[in-house]
Amino acid sequence: MIDAFGRFGLTINNRVVKTPLAIASMAGIVDARYVLERKDHIGVAFIGGYAIDQPTMDAAREIAHDGTRKEFLYNDPLEALGAEITLLKPLDLITGINLRGSSPDSFVRVAEAFGEDVVYEIDAHCRQDPMVAAGSGEHYLKNPDELVAVIRALKAKKVAVSVKIRVGVAADDRVLVRKIWKAGADIIHVDLMDAGVTKLRQIRNSCPLLIIANNAITTFDRMREMLSHGADLVSLARQSDVDTLAGLDAAISRYADKEGWYNSPKQLCRGGDIRALTFCCMPVKECPLIPALTRIGISRDEYVRLKLETVKGTPLDSGPNTCFASLAWCCKTSSPCMFRDMTLAKEGLSKKEYMRRKRELSDTIMSRVFHDVPSDESS
Template sequence: MHIEDHAFERFGLLINDRVVRTPVAVASMAGIVDAAYVLERASHIGLAFIGGYSIDDPTMNAAETIASAGDRKEFLYDDPVTGLTSQIRKLEGSGVITGINLRGSTPDSFCDLVRVLGDTVVYEIDAHCRQPAMVEAGCGEYYLRNVEKLLAVVRALKGTGVTVSVKIRAGIADDDRRLAGKLWEAGADILHVDLMDFGTAKLRQIRNSCPLMLIANNSINTFDRMKDMLSHGADIVSLARHSDMRTLAGLDAAITRYADEEGWYNAPKQLCRGGDIRSLTFCCMPVKECPLIPTLSRIGMPREDYIAMKTGAVKGTPLEDGKQTCFGSLSWCCKTSSPCMFRDMTLRQTGLTKKEYMRLKRELSDTIMSRVFHDVPADTSR
């Protein structure tokens, strides 16, 4: 099997119709993360955002102001198009999906770049930078306090047909949950979240508000921390200051082993243990008072529809079996990390490994997510 086929079987991640070989990414750091930085780390990452790059007069002037103060670096180009073209070319053939983190103050600033650079890279809107000069120039955290302007950039970029990521800092917008929902509705593909000190509770809230690909960022430098993020809604984790070779190699190796052993690399915690909305795949029938009932109410799904959805989704699959289980089908059974003699007995009888069972549960979760966010009106108040 080809390396990319292995990676897709493990993680199931596609960006720009390319397989993401590992859910470990490098986040942009102004003046630091460029093509050379990424190429040194290419064997242990699947995605990298170079930059941030200032792309119009207001943000280029802001970058000059920041750099002249001497306390931090910036990428300074007289012609950002030429600079970005060179950087992107250097990363061709690296096996790493390339994202470009951009600091622009108008939709036209972003769209002008697309006309030259094309659609082979991910365009990341920097709504994250908190440097006063950048905020005054109308980018970075300015967008989180002026959400309609951010949405206008997303819509304009998406209108060109490119893949759009938005990098945000949690806790700046009035409501990160509402922001996530609005970004999804505007056409964003990826939400890259610097969680600051909010942790997994914030991540779970965002996951429950949108179906976007989520990248979790901030101090994710151990496998335990990485697993915590993945089990609360992240698809990918990104590193900035801790993106040294040793840390990246350790995370890449650990998540690969975990995926090969468990079958679902970012399986959520069960709902009754603080899991996000994907964990409905592990829930039983709604017959008792438990976290399932208020969750169904919040997403606007009647109990009967939930039952019909799961029953229909597993029809003709191995999850349909399970007469000895509590509710007569593996579709209602829990995560393999929870001991259950009836589930395990059924798996043995059907010849289904726990790894295969978890992969099927992931497919069921994808069906549930599609139903929640495409057939049911979004509820961004949760």
């Protein structure tokens, strides 16, 4: 029986994530009771959104006033949050609390109350006019310096921080996510709207943070599409019914157990993100590899040296009969290659183990690409 870490290799807030499926917050709907009904098929649950100061609580009441939208309404946000967190503590999943606040101090008060037990998700996503006017939700996407201040205030309390964003609102989403990374956040939870995998790939190529992709992900094909373009997890909101979650959970577990790398990227020449450098061959011809190396600031010689040094002494070091005499340069198992497969058979290396090793190589490459937090100028 494969354990969750062996299957997915995912951790959040120093805890193993049992499946790369999350429930996204929906104000007035997603609370502890909602999560408890779905607990068997998710790894992360973001409850909320919860208004946490007077401006946002007033906004929540205004939004709920005409009865067309639900909100969580209360007089004491800490009391309300505490009751929900307590109900979820016994579960083997990671709890995130999606918070709508108008100042760093508001978020800090919550972090001081609940400490490191939960992930604090800054709601920079809500587009309801009263909430934006209160200085929350999409207000942060148009005022990223204020968002940075909130992230830094939370990280000063040594807690895990997620930022829920909506693409297409900030002036440049790539610049935004680099600011979020620089400020110290741990997770970007991104509503892709209608932008799809192109925007997701841009975000993956702009930061090393854990990415949760959200928006209309209800089939395994759609889930794999998100995972193969940069997502670490996917989240569901309106369609997070038990049957859909159970089906996705079972399908991604089967895929991981068979393939070895549950969110393996498409190859670079087929539209993959930069994690796919692990599958690229020697830089000896004009192909998508060359401009990709230029964009990330790695020379051809450094790329060659990085891959060869990383695989030295590992099963990927061998392969005299492959195109470039090492499995370091070989492609994804979904691409037919008799030379790669002959080498794997000779070395007694399964395709699943080969892909696991390729993931380790990719992790090393990504660490090199994102070794330095960007400066103010580059962010």
